[in-house]
Amino acid sequence: MKFNWGTGIVLAFIGFIGFIMYFVVTMSTNDKYDHDLVTEDYYKQELELQKNINKEKNAAQLKHNITCKKTDTGLLISFPEDLDASKITGKVFLYRPSNKQFDFETPISLSNHNLLVPDNRLLGGRWNITIDWEYNEIPYRFKKEIVY
Template sequence: MNWGKKIAIVYISFVAFMGFLVWKCLQQDDIHLVSQDYYQKEIAYQTDIDQMNNTNQLSKELRFDYKYNNQIIMLDFPKESIGSTGEIFFYRPSDARKDFTVKLDIAKVENQSIRVAKLDRGLWVVKVSWKKDGKGYYKEEKMVL
């Protein structure tokens, strides 16, 4: 076999491999954007920065504690957050279809527990935002369940 045939075989193999990769990419159905309103959230990110600064000025830090044996995430808020309203957003970077929101429930106590036994194992980003007396607070934590 001469070198011309070898070059043709390499070229045809490369084209076939690239065609296979294109076909494989077109078969995927789980390609998601980070969020549907990504650009609007990016423009409003300064609000999140201001809320994070408010959170840093609290008497103690919001603590996230994952109890593996009980499959519970415990959120321990500062005392001055009692009576706040807000939400806890569970963000799954690998699959936007699994994202969900839990209502914040710290009307009388400074902690909240959330059962996570049914969640998929892997990386989750827990985003907590709450308001009290017109002042917003925000904290996020990456957790591997």
């Protein structure tokens, strides 16, 4: 068989297609490259966007906003001291961008204007914190990205 430029082009195309197919199959079957959607109910959350914007505006109008601080026992979330802690209700959602299996939500139960998320619930890495809370029937929202 004679090897000429036409045969070389055909072999180059076959090699390139094989190379691309290898990566397509590897990326679609390997769990290491599994990327989930940010959220399962994306469209439902999109419809509530204006409500969330209003909640964030309400939070911006507070004298003191929520603060988050890493301690030896976990993540300490401090609510404003000038508010009555018994009237604060809501939930804290911690979202792990790299793996949705570590996401969790906890209701707000304050002791002394503070909420502690235990250290054993938080793995090292990036977390997005969203706190939806109410005080005197006014909704508020606090969002922050932390590296723990």
